[in-house]
Amino acid sequence: MGEKPKGYDLADYVLGHFSKQELEVMKESLYKVDGAINLMLEDKVDVAMNEYNKKSKGE
Template identity: 40%
Template sequence: IEGQKVLLMKPQTFMNLSGEAVQQAVAFYKADPASQLIVLYDDISLQPGTIRIREKGSAGGHNGIKNIIQMLGDDHFLRIKIGTGGKPEGWDLADYVLGRFPSSVQVTMTESFERASRAAAALMTEPAEKVMSTYNRKVSI
């Protein structure tokens, strides 16, 4: 991507243990998490279609990110949060985030996945601040 070799990972661990796979990959490839790691993940606190890029920060209640921070021993790594919105009333959270999106937001979510992909590519060649100013904005659905 953008002339750079990229490792795309989809950990085979449980989501809550994502840090185990990320830590092993970082160690194996001798990667610097602060400059060579980008984690993309769902965020129920953001409305569907919204993405937020951050260079560091807390897990914000996301157990997978909490485990990555724990396993790396640091919260300094790029992350792209993809808003899914809160679960519908009466739904189990796991069923919602692991299931199909309601038809009312499927197009919005597909577009946000494409924007997140472009943002990840941009983070490889542009300063994070510039990429954040381009992609960190609300989406109206």
């Protein structure tokens, strides 16, 4: 989420709309969550952990 910009009300910042960049990050994250959950439902927890617990570039 990042630090609140100066001049923003904290509640407005936290409860406000997502930026285009934040929406893209959420879209990628939800895609990964979907894949991980499907693997776990197939009883492939180890595969899910190995595939989705990797750090992405920039972390």
